[in-house]
Amino acid sequence: MARCARPVGPDRGGQGGGRAAVAARGHPLLRDAAPAGDRRQQHAGQPRPRQQRLGPQRAEYTARRQLAQIDRFLRTRVPGFEESYVVQSGTHVGVRESRRVLGDYRLTGHDILAARTFPDVVAHGAYPVDIHNPRGSGTVLKRVPQGSFYDIPLRCLVPRDTERLLVAGRCISGTHVAHSSYRVMPIAMATGHAAGVCAALTVRHGRGPRGLPYRLVQRELLRQGARLRTSAD
């Protein structure tokens, strides 16, 4: 998204009102926005049901609006940014957390913050518990003890009550708190590697993931160069 050729000041478009208004109404970046779809519906005289207004369209609209607001704020309020402009933005908004499977083990926030080890470890993580408040601003950040990391057991990749199915990435089995740590890309990739290796071995050995000794998975991961600390080490 490129910057407008004609600069938009903080008092234009009903969004600003100057420093006094910002102080009175709160920072514009933190204010909520009505998505374009809502306005169209209001004109048509048919308001939408509430649950339809709170979906991805609203997030997309709010994010684009905030991007323009941040751009304007930087240019008009931050010395040195007068000539800056937006070069690029994400193609669409992302969602940090959605559905997760319930697996043979459910990783918890306690496991993470205690840097817990498991015999059937297939991946590690050290990213903090990082919960972005789903209802507004604010983030909870709790770190794994310095110099340590936690284990993700193979059982988190094996959905309960099913056979011959594995999951990887952010939908593995864990609590909301644990997910806020293991959702990051390096850990998602490590569980993807483990799920791939496990799947290949189940085919080779003609049994489902539960019937496969986890040592085989660990040995193959190590052979392929994975950084894995097992209880056998």
Ligand SMILES: Cc1cc2nc3c(=O)[nH]c(=O)nc-3n(C[C@H](O)[C@H](O)[C@H](O)COP(=O)(O)OP(=O)(O)OC[C@H]3O[C@@H](n4cnc5c(N)ncnc54)[C@H](O)[C@@H]3O)c2cc1C
């Ligand atoms: C705003 C935001 C910021 C983030 N910042 C960071 C960061 O700074 N660092 C970091 O490490 N992580 C970050 N993350 C987290 C990280 O990006 C994700 O948790 C991670 O990419 C998840 O990987 P995944 O492979 O599990 O899922 P995804 O990357 O979501 O991959 C799932 C794929 O499956 C596809 N798919 C879905 N349904 C179907 C279907 N029915 N058929 C076929 N394909 C399908 C999707 O299109 C998608 O390509 C961030 C996430 C968000 C939302």
